[in-house]
Amino acid sequence: MNAFEVKGGKTLSGTIVPQGAKNEALQIISAVLLSPEKITITNIPDILDVNLLIELLGEMNVKIERPQRDTCIFQADDVNVDYLHSDAFKKKSGRLRGSVMLAGPMLARFKKAFIPKPGGDKIGRRRLDTHIIGFEKLGTTFNYDAEDGFFHLDASQLKGTNLLLDEPSVTGTANIVMAASMAKGTTTIYNAACEPYIQQLCKMLNRMGAKISGIGSNLLTIEGVNYLGGTTHSMLPDMIEVGSFIGLAAMTHSDITIRGAGIEHLGIIPEKFQQLGIQMNFVGDDIHIPAQDTYTIQRYLDGGVLTMYDHPWPGFTPDLLSIVLVTAIGAKGSVLIHQKMFESRLFFVDKLIDMGAQVILCDPHRAVVIGLGNQQKLRGITMSSPDIRAGVALLIAALSAEGTSIIQNIEQIDRGYQYIDQRLMNLGANIKRVNG
Structure with a gap:
């Protein structure tokens, strides 16, 4: 030690x-799963949590080029969806609470996801309820398997809805926004978090072809689209x-x-x-x-x-x-x-x-x-x-x-x-x- x-x-x-902003990076890097096209991200902090997430994406078969330590070019055109249900993912994600951010883009694009129990800081309870309830209201079914320690999520019927969050969770808002970006119909999120991290994510998604309005407020409106493309993004x-x-x-x-x-x-x-x-x-x-x-x-x-x-x-x-x-x-x-x-x-x-x-x-x-x-x-x-x-x-x-x-x-x-x-x-x- x-x-x-x-x-x-x-x-x-x-x-x-x-x-570059750590909390922003975990959301932005997860969002690369939403598109099969190349996404270039700059001003990435060279820190353990972010590097673990990048490693996770690599193990999911996301193509990664890192021309500089603060720059990555991602292309998620051949994702191994079932890796998220593996012991290797469970072990690695246990060290990184930010891995929960993979669920939203996985549900949006691949219609299923797996969430292990969260890891990260020992600073008290960190609920997943906001994430799970939001996904459920978007049409996701889920169950917790005590034997494998995973939440199993199925989003074959992902559709827009009106959401009132019980807490303005930053990660919860980001996850729901990513899931809703490719759902059928329109989603509104009231009591949404409006931190600069969320604003940055929404602006990036809009550059990819998403239709998100209300950015910077606690009321977001997301019109679902069928496809999201590549973009470039720089962290705050x-x-x-x-x-x-x-x-x-x-x-x-x-x-x-x-x-x-x-x-x-x-x-x-x-x-x-x-x-x-x-x-x-x-x-x-x-x-x-x-x-x-x-x-x-x-x-x-x-x-x-x-x-x-x-x-x-x-x-x-x-x-x-x-x-x-x-x-x-x-x-x-x-x-x-x-x-x-x-x-x-x-x-x-x-x-x-x-x-x-x-x-x-x-x-x-x-x-x-x-x-x-x-x-x-x-x-x-x-x-x-x-x-x-x-x-x-x-x-x-x-x-x-x-x-x-x-x-x-x-x-x-x-x-x-x-x-x-x-x-x-x-x-x-x-x-x-x-x-x-």
Whole structure:
């Protein structure tokens, strides 16, 4: 098992470029199954989850050319549909929750699919209900086979319908959109997720010949078509990386420029970090975070303590709450972090407490951070990364701490952040991979 050895307390400086969006990539790459024609995708993040999905497609007989690490040319003209019911697929997909995204395009084009029980982060329950119920209302029949551990889906009569989602699930919306794109008739999805990832997927499908309207809203209308063709697509910059780098700059009192941040697609992310007192300058599509000795958490107009919580887009993404929490440790003032979506995502705060942070874990969903500013530095410890976002939050803490930290289980970090150690070393960080 690899680990990061981090010698903290160093001020960083320089420019960093965010990778392509991980969450977008899992949807976009799955969508190549919708067409037998060539689809070229650029700005692909070179990370474990995405590379696993690309490997899966290759094992399904999808032709793949990779002229550069961030570019793939896919052609799904000879797909082995039954591979999705194999032990090999079950084993590999168990490491990748994103494999569920293959079901929508498989149902649309090949009229059947198999979904194993989901894998991925250990951050609480992640329901498949939105996916399955949506497919069922489109005319898919399904049953769960306890012996082989697969959901068996049959979509020989896939037809348009009116859907009201019980939750605005990003992956659920994407899966249903892909299935509905080739269903007979018209489908409406109300309470659809409208994150930039979904907008990007819908725009790509429309370039392939789909008829999707309402993009950017929570009401999507999809007129089914008989055929989808090839296209080209480029991923947005990863908004979670952008937020992570803002937090890193603040915690290490560093002067950092995030180049090509995709500012128009960040929503309220910059504003939320500004509420922690972090200054930033917007120059074109770059974000410059100047070095600050101190930053102070804002209070509400009536003097109340600030609360930060996750909410469906255009609210604040849950993937950045771990980063906000660790960033608040270095601020002056207090903030209540309310993680509504995942009940186990705040459990990593025990490691921050061991480092000297003043954090009160109220329950599985809420934590109070009492920022001490420069009064007390964190101290380096040995710890383990429980999930992708908590892992990077711990890495930010380690870079700001005095002494040496060892972060184990960094495979979790590698799932979502490409070459993160190399890119941080380019900013002046003292970090290296060791056997943990």
